[in-house]
Amino acid sequence: MRITADLTRCVGAGQCVLTEPAVFDQREDDGTVIVLDETPGDEKTVDRVREAVHLCPSRALDLVES
Template identity: 70%
Template structure:
């Protein structure tokens, strides 16, 4: 699984960071999402899936790679 983050859609809401802080952070200046680990391990996947679901701008997706 690989995370795809579209920073042009990201509105900096930070929901992804709340869902899985080990994988998502926010740019200090822009507030947009920073993916710390593009290929998260099994322990993080639940939080990553939650982040994909709760992102208000549909900026996050998962691909099978």
């Protein structure tokens, strides 16, 4: 699994960061998402990433299954 982020869609709501701060961060200047770990390995983190994708109000995040 790999995380992708569409920066043109991101509105900087920060739900991803609140859900899994080990994987997501935000840019200081405009709040858009930064993916810190595109391929998290452990299942607990993957579950939280799935939740972050679900919570994203702009649908800027996606999971690509390998």
